[in-house]
Amino acid sequence: MEMLLLLLVLLPGSLAVPEDLTGKAFSFPYSSSFGSVNITSDQRNSLKNFTLCFQYQPSAGSINPLFSLYPTNGSCSFSLSKNYDRQYRLYVCGNTLSFCCSSVFQDFPGWVRVCVTWDSRTRVAQLWENGKGSVRKGLESRPISLSEEGTPNVVLNSGSSPFQISDINLWDRELPPWEIMAHGTGNVLSWESVWYTTRGATLLESKR
Template identity: 30%
Template structure:
């Protein structure tokens, strides 16, 4: 089954036409268990991970910013905001790393980067170019065909969605690398300066599919600093 899934990903990669979404954003206007965006990565095994994106929401409940599942676990790499103010969680191969005291105001644009190193297992969250403390996560590679979703949290590969964990708001500039970005690179991303785009997921050449009520609109803040 996994081989078939990998073949389907590779086939889609051959046939998909990546789009440059510079100056665009995904808008998730309503709470839903169907609205989502699936992203097609350029590879299926990861020694380390950095995911950066920008978002705005007025949610005060739990929601997922980024959900990667595989046959090993539905929480292979997940960026999750809990209902507790300033509390984020990063899951690596099902192991949760908890971060508290981070910036968290409604209706505010935030630049978010989450990193994980396979050798040490250390995870870290950066908000607007400022780092959290490092926490212990999973040690070892993330192998297996990934299913990557924005807008929903996967409780099964490509499914198991709960409207109460869905994202409502806007997301843009999503990038993923298979290594841990340096502090300088993360700060360049946060400041909208020149940075090397993701080698796994690249907003400027994005393979994606939308489902349900998701709208692609111009990013009206494009060209202005969104981080605070």
């Protein structure tokens, strides 16, 4: 949870105009230096349900904080990390759901594609890795409060682990499996039209 506390102090911002980042990736190459990226949208959307997809290259034997999602005017945030034990952990308003990855972790794993879906009515999430869906898991807690409408913010945070991340797309609905497999562009945040600011040791470079 220390990652969430650190991310809360980041201020949102954007470029004057959106940029097409097709074929590019944000890199956090330094294990001893903090870097972050804040991605926003010029659209106002309800995020009671959502799907967020991205690709990343992890570091072997490290903890990777992958993203945090903050729906504006909501009292809830979402955060996903990949841990030493190869588990993905999704933090939802102070609650935690764990998902085991399907791929074999190697020192040179290549690009891994991950999607996270959330249904606010049922409080059920699912994680997809390289086209394979996890068991759907739900929270038995009190109702989750998300914003009816607002401008979402996605924060990428290097923590202390070098990694790269690319092709981030966000939809305001839970995508069915065939759409997740289609690798489309999000209707809330699209990698083809990104408003972003960077902070610290962060590089934007060609995807490799």
